[in-house]
Amino acid sequence: MAARTVADLGEFGLISVITAGLRGSDAVGVGPGDDAAVFTPSGDVAVSTDAMVEDVHFKRVWSGPHDVGRRAAGSALADLEALGARPVGVVVALTCPADTPADWATEFARGVEEECGLAGAVLLGGDITRGDKIVVAVTVLGDLQGRTPLLRSGARPGDVVAAVGRFGMAAAGLAVLARGFRSPGAVVRAQRVPEVPYGQGIVAHDAGATSLIDCSDGPLADLGHVAAASGVRIDLDSAAFDVNEAQKTVAAAIGGGDPLTYILTGGEDHALLGTFPPGTVPPGWTVIGRVLPSVEPELVEPVETLVTVDGAPWAGSDAPGWRHF
């Protein structure tokens, strides 16, 4: 018997399978099933949207639907952490071919829901439409609960730069998968599912962070955005980054030798990068650099040039940051 497809089940059939047994939340008055969902925030609301496209951001032969769901939700939820907001809920627009197995769509939704659970959020609603390739657009809603949002523009000379989370693991995993390998398992798993340090955005806010960003494109690029928005420069201490054994293995085998390239220019692990007045870095965070005065006040392109490593421009082997086009 052929596996059921999303076309067999239909939009409404699929929605009823996905929403059966969905977790609710005290903050959510109206969940999926009406024209819109409704939730009750206690402060200002933070919102961000992120799309992931099949064969651009993920491949079905590399990642199962549950992992794609977790990654799509996690990468979007990280944007709420980066503002110091508490994740409340997500809505998902899923576009997929009519012959997509129905199980792919339902497992994808379970992955979204699992990642939401880690963040303290729920699946609020969605939309399912037909298209040639799978495209997943996740919009996340967060509650600032009275906090002032932590922006990219608040870094000040004299601050220290600190981080919490994983760096360069997903990038090492991508290097492995792109060459047809499936190991080391640690980096391959990292490429499939990010490890967002949920709750640490609020910790950073409460500790007195002056700026915060999630690392989606690599520390050079993401701290470049912070430096540009704040009118400062940033210098990173390469020795401060933990290098994982699996990253060393991958770099030695296929990466030309330097695992630091993955760490500095690889995104998608969704660690958090913050700037803090000296002495205010919260427990569990690692100091990785410092904020310096700007040399030239005008806008510098690319922003990565505002970030140095051990006092010098980074001359790693890969182009910094992820370019969507």
Next chain:
Amino acid sequence: MAARTVADLGEFGLISVITAGLRGSDAVGVGPGDDAAVFTPSGDVAVSTDAMVEDVHFKRVWSGPHDVGRRAAGSALADLEALGARPVGVVVALTCPADTPADWATEFARGVEEECGLAGAVLLGGDITRGDKIVVAVTVLGDLQGRTPLLRSGARPGDVVAAVGRFGMAAAGLAVLARGFRSPGAVVRAQRVPEVPYGQGIVAHDAGATSLIDCSDGPLADLGHVAAASGVRIDLDSAAFDVNEAQKTVAAAIGGGDPLTYILTGGEDHALLGTFPPGTVPPGWTVIGRVLPSVEPELVEPVETLVTVDGAPWAGSDAPGWRHF
């Protein structure tokens, strides 16, 4: 000189063109450019997401980018009207091929912004990614301002059904375009851009409506959802619907004769359909039917069978409702 593409401009270049001169709002504390946008609601928050796919929901040869933007935003914003929420802002995830003209993307964004302006909302942020086909996912945020959301489940036997907005114009336009014609202009324009009766969701709420839905799939299908959610039946009065001259022309020429088919089974005009206790229908709304007790309590599929026309099942020529798969 070749026209610039989105790849020429790059993600950040495109974003800076789109966000230059963007309208702000008193309710919006943080607009586009940081990890997330921030707004200040005065009550519960309503959220809904909708995707539109090139060659499934629109064709670039039929609709310019400005119209696609207006339609994507309008069809999503209508879901907020259907809850009685005040539109505050939208976030947009745009996926497009690298060779898409940059002007297409910027004109699309201008269309989104123009439609937002009609609704009293602003463009809060977005994401631009690469993909084979254009996919537009719009998420809308609304403020209930202390109102109880108007759901699909509140219709009661004895209520009247009333509507505000356009019916079957987009469907007649689609029939024309699908056969290679470009006239009558009224229906072709209707297919390109919906006419959402902004503000009327709150009017319906304040008048005492018991249920509300926006008409995205045709009155038979959408009122079928209301009937199913409310445990009632609905009977429509076919003579109550205005038939436009252009609809008559199209029906006579290519539709087999009955313009009522477009009106009852055609969606995408995004009129509002509400149920009201007798005597509470607000000015500008037209009574189109009545709510009857349910005959059988169990779930009926398809939901359209819960809606009759002039006391009998509808035997129009098209299958009711829009099926995504």
